[in-house]
Amino acid sequence: MIRVAAAQYAVTNDVAANLANSVRMIHEAGKCSPDLIVLPEFANHNSWYDNQDHCYQVSVDIDGEFSQAIAQAAKQVGAYVVINCTVRRQGNRATGTSLLFTPDGELVAENNKQVLIGHENDFLDIAEQQGPIVDTDIGRLAMYSCMDGVINETPRCLALRGAQILCNSLNSFAIDEGTLHIPVRAAENKVFVVAANKVGPLIPEEMLEPVSQGINIPVEFLSGAGDSQIVAPDGTVLALAGKGEEVIWADIEPSQADDKSRPDGSDIFANRRNELYAILGNDPQTQTLPEFGGAIDVDAAIVASDSIAEVIQQTQQLINNGNKLIALPELFWCESGSQPDMLAQESEQLLLALQQICPADVYIGLSIVAKHGNGYQHQGVIVSQQGVVHRQGQVHASKRHDWSIPADEFKVFHSPYGSLAVIVEDDAIYPETFRLVAMQGVQLVFASLQQQEAWQGVTGIIERASENRVNVLAASTACEDSLICSLQKDFTIMTPWQERQFDGLLSQCQVVRGNQSPICAQVHPQAAANKVVSHRTHLIDNRPWRLMSAMLD
Structure with a gap:
């Protein structure tokens, strides 16, 4: 058992004052006798620069006064310390770099940011190599920072390479960092995450009002959002900071992160299925997303029930009310221990019943069992008046459905409402799955689920929708596990918005839940075309494709 801590505090544009404050916070965190302390991103200077030379001048030398003072503080408190700074590089350039110091005050690792956001792209260089996995006496540590964790690839690769504890330094105003992007990376990779964010203005205070007016972001959202946290491998938040200066800590057992088992x-x-993910490592400049057509608005719904009669009745009601896209849970009528041959027969009867009530302009996504070759396959299907118009076999093996013959690709279906896909439970837990269909231009996913772990409904499905900018209808037999993820039409920050004001969410979609079935909402297929979250920051194209060998090999 070890103790980990995160220090949350404000940073200004005064490098000397920031150094003193960082040292003070290390000592403040040291009062709880931690083995590891994580500090925020850009701890030397807020991410606000007049020009490239200014960025370089306020950056720190890797072995300079700033670094040496942090090393001394780590030695004084006897803990590993992670801090992120802009670091001077050759040619008047700089990188956003996380630094790891040992309890002896030795700098043992550095990791450059792989995914830049907004004007960071104008001043900083991205990483050219993978971040290190540091095997220490307290566990295997790895580092990433802020936007690296808003999409899945950087934390995913670190976890695949053996990290047990991911140290995330943040410089973020976004409230969905704390509610979504931080905790989901722990759960989807079954690792610990120790995340430290800032509070206080993220730009010079005298600039708050003019910048707010210029970029359409209210002043209150130009400060660090706080919400620093420590998250367990099952997605449980073990410690959570508020909105002010604070140190949080928790006792953890790093070896728990070695267990990657589902229930x-x-x-x-x-x-x-690494062999299926190769396209994720291709240069985005050689890839073009398909044209995004389809509908602007569509009425959609999910049915949450384990009764065939109830599902048919509610589906008919939804159709009568004008809903065009309807999702049903995974094998919702199936009892534990049911054999695939019987499930296949029952599936055929269910499909016929759904086809009979389905008008020409309605599509229903669900999960069935079908004969496949010499065996059976668990499939997601889309049903219309014409019958089954799309089949998607389960790609990733699971012990729940160990009889299912794996499919070898993810496919999309082109409907009048836009491009659709259907994904079943044991594929939906993999971030790679949604990336692959998003890169095929999918605008809405029927997620036919039977939720096995709580994190999936709390953060998992929401993140799959948000980091790929796809609408999702996620149906499980339990209503509390079901949700609709609907994309906002206004999205790219610091651009004119027509329908809403900025609400503190960087990329999180709108989430609709209900206390009873059915759950209805309007979704926006054409909104999936816009995946630019900020200046020069595309949620798919800006993935660190050069550094993803751990996901692909």
């Missing part, structure tokens, strides 16, 4: 015993890392 049914499936190993989520062993069951990955």
Whole structure:
């Protein structure tokens, strides 16, 4: 058992004052006798520069006074310390770099930011190599920072390479960092995350009002959002900071991060399909997303029930009320221990019943069992008046459905409402799955689920929708596990918005839940075309494609 801590505090544009404050916070955190302390991103100077030379001048030398003072503080408190600064590089350039110091005051690792956001792209260089996995006496540590964790690839690769504790330094005003992007990276990779964000203005105070007016972001959202936290491998938040200066800590057992098992015993890392993910490592400049057509608005719904009669009745009601896209849970009528041959027969009867009530302009996504070759396959299907118009076999193996013959690709279906996909439970837990269909231009996903872990409904499905900018209808038999993820039409920050004001969410979609079935909402297929979250920051194209060998090999 070890103790980990995160220090949350404000940073200004005064490098000397920031150094003194960082040292003070290390000592403040040291009062709880931690083995590891994580500090925020850009701790030397707020991410606000007049020009490239200014950025370089306020950056720190890797072995300079700033670094040496942090090393001394780490030695004085006897803890590993992670801090992120802009670091001077050759040619008047700089990188956003996380630094790891040992309890002896030695700098043992550095990791440059892989995914830049907004004007960081104008002043900083991105990483040219993977971040290190540091095997220490307290566990295997790795580092990433802020935007690296808003999309999945950087934390995913660190976890696949063996990290047990991910140290995330943030410089973020976004409230969805704390509610979504930080905790989901722990749960989807089954690792610990120790995340430290800032509070206080993220730009010079005298600039708050003019900048707010110029970029359409209210002043209150130009400060660090706080919400520093420590998250367990199951997604449980063990410690959570508020909105002011604070130190949080928790006792953890790093070896728990070595267990990658789902409740049914499936190993989520062993069951990955690296051979199918190769396109994720291709240069985005050579890839073009398909044209985004389809509808602007569509009425959609999910049914949460384990009764065939109830599902048919509610589906008919939804159709009568004008809903065009309807999602049903995974094998919702199936009892534990049911054999695939019987499930296949029952599936055929269910599909016929749905086809009979389905008008020409309605599509229903669900999960069935079908004969496949010499065996059976668990499939997601889309049903219309014409019958089954799209089949998607389960790609990733699971012990729950160990009889299912794996499919070898993810496919999309082109409907009048836009491009659709259907994904089943044991594929939906993999961030790679949604990336692959998003890169095929999918605008809405029917997620036919039987939720096995709480994190999936709390953060998992929401993140799959948000980091890929796809609408999702996620149906499980339990209403509390079901949700609709609907994309906002106004999205890119610091651009004119027509329908809403900035609400503190960087990329999180709108989430609709309900206390009873059915759950209805309007979704926006054409909104999936805009994946630019900020200046020069595309949620798919800006993935660190050069550094993803751990996901692909």
